[in-house]
Amino acid sequence: MALSELFRLLSIMGAFLVGFWLPVRIVGYVPALPLEIFFDLLISAISAINIYLYFHDTEKDFREIKSWLHLGVILDLICFLPLSLFAFVIFNDNATAFLMLNLLSVRHVGQIKKFLDNFDSLQPLAYRLTPILMTLPLLVHMVACGWIGLGSGSSSDDTDTTLIYVKALYWSFTTLTTVGYGDITAKTIPQMLYSCCVQFVGVGVFGYILSNMAGLLARSDAAREHHMDNLDKVETFMKLHRIPADLRGRIRSYYHYMWLHKKGYHDHTLLEGLPTKIQSELFFHINQGILSQVPFLKGASHELLEELMNELKPQVFVPGEKIFKIDDPGYALYFIHEGQVEIQSRDHSRIALLNKGSFFGEMALISEKPRMATAVAVGFCDIYVLEKNLFDKVMQAHPHFHHQLQNIVQQRRAS
Numbered sequence: 276m277a278l279s280e281l282f283r284l285l286s287i288m289g290a291f292l293v294g295f296w297l298p299v300r301i302v303g304y305v306p307a308l309p310l311e312i313f314f315d316l317l318i319s320a321i322s323a324i325n326i327y328l329y330f331h332d333t334e335k336d337f338r339e340i341k342s343w344l345h346l347g348v349i350l351d352l353i354c355f356l357p358l359s360l361f362a363f364v365i366f367n368d369n370a371t372a373f374l375m376l377n378l379l380s381v382r383h384v385g386q387i388k389k390f391l392d393n394f395d396s397l398q399p400l401a402y403r404l405t406p407i408l409m410t411l412p413l414l415v416h417m418v419a420c421g422w423i424g425l426g427s428g429s430s431s432d433d434t435d436t437t438l439i440y441v442k443a444l445y446w447s448f449t450t451l452t453t454v455g456y457g458d459i460t461a462k463t464i465p466q467m468l469y470s471c472c473v474q475f476v477g478v479g480v481f482g483y484i485l486s487n488m489a490g491l492l493a494r495s496d497a498a499r500e501h502h503m504d505n506l507d508k509v510e511t512f513m514k515l516h517r518i519p520a521d522l523r524g525r526i527r528s529y530y531h532y533m534w535l536h537k538k539g540y541h542d543h544t545l546l547e548g549l550p551t552k553i554q555s556e557l558f559f560h561i562n563q564g565i566l567s568q569v570p571f572l573k574g575a576s577h578e579l580l581e582e583l584m585n586e587l588k589p590q591v592f593v594p595g596e597k598i599f600k601i602d603d604p605g606y607a608l609y610f611i612h613e614g615q616v617e618i619q620s621r622d623h624s625r626i627a628l629l630n631k632g633s634f635f636g637e638m639a640l641i642s643e644k645p646r647m648a649t650a651v652a653v654g655f656c657d658i659y660v661l662e663k664n665l666f667d668k669v670m671q672a673h674p675h676f677h678h679q680l681q682n683i684v685q686q687r688r689a690s
């Protein structure tokens with residue numbers, strides 16, 4: 276971890292500590308001087324770190340006065356001053372305003388998200404939940420302390436400090452996350468105004484939590500959501516164009532198949548944004564099973580297989596669909612990844628039934644003659660297509676593959 280990120284972590288931790296400590300201090304707990312000095316130094320350290328991070332992140336020149344005229348830097352400079360000590364020593368602890376200024380340093384807890392950016396393996400769920408789960412207790416505590424400072428409303432008769440704090444926490448939590456239950460209410464004007472402000476903040480907090488939770492729930496099954504979205508669009512399209520019932524059924528079953536086998540995503544479109552090298556490694560990883568079963572490619576080098584896999588285009592054929600017809604010109608070679616393909620003669624009788632791992636369409640490519648049979652998908656078929664120009668390139672570069680393939684062609688012709 277870079278030094279700046281370590282500093283950021285320290286600053287966030289310090290800001291949390293101060294956020295829990297300072298409100299308690301403001302509402303009346305007078306600590307011993309060493310503790311006061313410790314927290315004052317901590318606040319100054321947080322401010323110094325954040326001034327450093329500001330110049331580090333923005334790459335501004337600290338020698339220019341202009342660079343210091345930034346609101347965040349000015350606030351940090353204020354917090355850098357030993358304000359708690361002023362309040363404690365000079366004003367004999369009667370300067371709440373001084374102490375309140377130090378609360379400005381607590382805003383640095385907001386850097387959690389920036390810090391979490393360092394962890395590329397972090398799940399989106401953790402990325403979204405961590406800041407909420409960490410800052411909500413702090414906010415509730417700070418609001419509760421403010422409530423105690425204003426007299427705790429209708430629960431002001433309590434004398435036990437723990438009970439006062441717990442009731443304030445309860446009031447704070449219910450007012451921030453809902454509109455409160457009304458069992459603890461404001462009595463004085465400042466309390467009423469404070470309640471209004473907390474409720475106002477609460478609307479934002481509640482909305483933020485709710486929208487994040489809703490987002491998390493929706494994303495928890497993003498693939499299904501994506502699939503449903505596609506289905507909705509397709510249904511609207513079919514209705515609009517009055518597609519016949521039979522065709523509709525086939526389209527639906529295609530989407531169903533895509534959902535079951537590919538979770539609705541087409542490999543290539545999804546990964547288009549990746550750098551080419553990573554893409555080819557990824558395709559190699561996903562598709563190595565397809566080409567490794569092909570007899571004429573036995574012994575092919577890793578580089579060649581990787582090159583071939585980059586060029587393979589996935590295609591799905593629905594049951595009964597003709598992949599090509601007899602006498603068509605040969606434009607490509609086909610590898611069966613999933614499903615079965617029937618090779619049919621001119622009178623539609625079966626010449627062969629090819630399974631997962633087989634290939635077909637090589638004869639027309641080798642002989643430069645039209646297709647000698649028709650290829651029909653038996654059920655849904657996941658097929659990878661290698662176009663002729665690349666096939667020719669491979670055969671030119673590796674004549675022994677050409678030879679092996681010719682043997683296979685002869686065997687097929689003979690059968």
Ligand code: CMP
Pocket residue numbers: 605618626627634635636637638639640645646647648649650687688690
């Ligand atoms: P092609 O002639 O290009 O198109 C039809 C394909 O069917 C052919 O290539 C072969 O790949 C395949 N084929 C033809 N006869 C057989 C067979 N007997 N066994 C397996 N596949 C065959």
